[in-house]
Amino acid sequence: MENNNESHIVPYKTYGIILSVLIVLTLISVAVTRIELASLTVFVAILLAAVKSSFVLIYFMHLKFDNKLLKALVAAVFILIALVMVVTFLDYNYR
């Protein structure tokens, strides 16, 4: 039987470390937005959210240990989303 099963087991400790990093990043983003930095606040909050989501994708969603095809597909979807956002905002900005 040719079952395509993975063998890699991620230790509990890895998930524990990633969880603490994510919680610290959440608290930082709350603290940063309390300070009035005007337009920079939005940028920092979105940047921290992007960093947090990468940790979730890479470790919790196991992408670090997945094959290249899946990594490329996920990257492609996020690039597509980013492009659509950039194009939409360019349109609204220069209208």
Added chain:
Amino acid sequence: MNQTMTLSHDLHRDDEASKIGMWLFIFTELLLFAGLFIVYGVYRYLNPVAFHLAAEELSVTVGTYNTIILLVSSATMAMASTAIRLKNKGMTLLLLGITLFIAFMFMVNKFFEWKGKFGHGIFPGSDDLLRLGHGDTLFFGLYFFMTGLHALHIIVGFVLITIVAVRVNNNTLTADNPVLLDNSGLYWHLVDLIWIFLFPLFYLIT
């Protein structure tokens, strides 16, 4: 005919394909929410003052609390994938149980948050909201729609994880076929991923 009989015994299973199928579904979910995020971004750009004032109505404390517990539940769900592979049934059930409990707690918080808003006369189509104006209507319309759609995903995830827990308990889901647990985990992490963006957009950026 004889050949098909023998083949049916040798049940083909491809976990990698199941996983890619789950990811394709996740891509459609990501695109759905990305569309909503763009709608939010554009309306915020067009109504900056109203969005600023409306966002201050939301409690950062409740939002932060829900973010942290959802992150913890994502970690316990990921750990359950490890536990099942280590053939530790008790630990798997415990971790799935914690995930379910946190999902429930998240919904309880959401309930009280929405109840509070309804109590202040803020709900889709309310007279108070109409009086506040166009920008506030848009902000709260998007708030209720996006957090509501997210909450719907929490409920679906809750049902999925319950099915997984029952199957782990029945020994029909073990270290030999953990793909349902893994895919439910992927779904749960997607729910977490969406919340990671909803939280700063609605609660933090005022």
